[in-house]
Amino acid sequence: MFAEIITVGDELLTGNTVDSNSAFIAQKLTERGYWVKRITTVGDDVEDIKSVIRESLSRKPEVLIIAGGLGPTHDDVTMLGVAKALNLELELREDALKRIEEFYIELYKKGLIDDPKLNEARKKMAYLPTGAEMLNNSVGAAPGAFLIHEHTKIFVLPGMPREMKAMLENEVLPRLGKRTFLQKKLLAEITDESKLxxxxxxxxxxxxxxxxxxxKGFGKYIGIILFGESEEEIERARKFMEEKGIKFEEV
Amino acid sequence: MFAEIITVGDELLTGNTVDSNSAFIAQKLTERGYWVKRITTVGDDVEDIKSVIRESLSRKPEVLIIAGGLGPTHDDVTMLGVAKALNLELELREDALKRIEEFYIELYKKGLIDDPKLNEARKKMAYLPTGAEMLNNSVGAAPGAFLIHEHTKIFVLPGMPREMKAMLENEVLPRLGKRTFLQKKLLAEITDESKLxxxxxxxxxxxxxxxxxxxKGFGKYIGIILFGESEEEIERARKFMEEKGIKFEEV
Structure with missing residues (x-):
C-alpha cells in the first residue's frame, strides 16, 4: 500500500510558504498504513501539473493526493492539470455550482462580502474533470474531486491548510477505510538475504x-516498518520473525 | 535559469518532520534569479534517490540541490544514490577523512563525546562520488559534494538545517555568482500570443x-516574473513592454 503526494503552488517554489500540507497529509496516510514514497511540489502551471501527475500514475500508487490550486484566480489551474493528465474534459457541475453559490450567500449574510452573486471567477471553481466525484469543502468555496484511475485513488484538495485538513478528514480518510495502524521501525540485519x-x-x-x-545503507541492513492495529500484535510478529532467524535492530 | 531541489529523508515522508529545508533553499535560489520549478522528496532508499536524480537531470536544470542523508547511520545513503545516478563510484577521500577526524577531535576536546577515533560509521561520511569537489561542513561532520553533470551544477548538502544553511551560504551560493535579484510578478494579458x-x-x-x-489559468493570461538588480531597471523594462502593447496586471 504505497501513496504519493503532490502539492501545487508557486509560493512553495519561491520559498515564501513552507509546505506543511504535505507533512500533514503524509502523517495521516502513514497512520492508516500507507507508505508515502514520494512528495512532489510543482508550480501553478498546467503543463507541469499534468506531467507530474502522469509520472506519479506511472509508478502506480494506491493513493495519490494532490493539494493546492483550486481557487478562483487565474493561477489556480490544478483541476485543468488533473483533467489533462487523465485525458478528461473539465465540465461545469451543477452540484458544485450550487454548493459554491450557497457558500457565497452565507458569506454575504455574515457581512463578509459585498456581492453574493456568482461571477466568472467563482463559477470557475465548479468545473471538475468528467466523471469525478465532488468532495465537499466544509469551510471554503472550492470543492475537491475524487477519481479512480486504474488502481489509483486520486484525491484533489484545496491548498488552504484549514480547508485541506477538513476535506482530508471528512472526505478522504473515510474513503480509505477507518482502520488506523501503529508503526514500528526496525533494521533487519541481512545474514542471508534469501531467507528474509x-x-x-x-x-x-x-x-x-x-x-x-x-x-538501506551499504548492504548490511534492510529497513523494515511493521504496521499493526496493536502493539501486542506487532510484538508477536516481531518475536515470530526473530525465532525464525531474523536479527532486528531498533532504529 | 531554472533549478530543482531534492530532499531526502524517511522522516519527511512519514510527516514527522516538516520540510523547511526546501523552502529555505528555494528562497535563496529565487533571490539569485533562479526559477525553482520542482521540489521532490524521497525516502532514505538508494534506488529511489537514484531514480529521482536521473529524472531531474533529464529535465536539464541549471542547478540541482540535494539535501539530506549524509550522516553516519545505515539510513544515510544519499551519496551512494548520487554516485549510482551518475554511474560513478564512491571513493574514500583523504581530504574529507581528515576534516571528519578533526571534527571529532574537537568534539572530544569539548567533552561532548567519549572517543575521538574514526570508526566505520564516521569513516563512511568520507566517501564521495569520484571526481566530486568536497564542500566543507563548517558546523557538522558530514562534508557535502559538488559535481557538474552536462550543464547541471549538482550540490549535495546535509539535512540538518543548521549544517545545510551554513553549507548553502558558504559553499553553494558563491559558486552560483554573487548577484542577487529583485522580483516582480505580473500577469500578461494575451491579446495576441504571437506578439508576446x-x-x-x-x-x-x-x-x-x-x-x-x-x-496560467484558462488561456487568457501568462504569468511573468521580472528579475532585475534594481526596482528602477524592472520598472523601465515593464514600461518598455507596455509601450510595445503588453497589458500587465499585478498578481
Missing part, C-alpha cells in the same frame, strides 16, 4: 500486520 | 533583467 522474504511472507499470513521493507 | 515572445526578447536584450514566463 519467505519469513516476512509467513509473518504476513500469520499476523494481522503489514510490512514495508526498503534496502 | 518577440517583445519579451527585445526587453531581455535592452535591459539588465531576466524574465520567466509560464502559462
Amino acid at each position: 522474504a519467505p519469513i516476512l511472507n509467513e509473518a504476513l499470513k500469520k499476523f494481522n500486520i503489514k510490512i514495508h521493507s526498503s534496502p | 515572445a518577440p517583445i519579451l526578447n527585445e526587453a531581455l536584450k535592452k535591459f539588465n533583467i531576466k524574465i520567466h514566463s509560464s502559462p
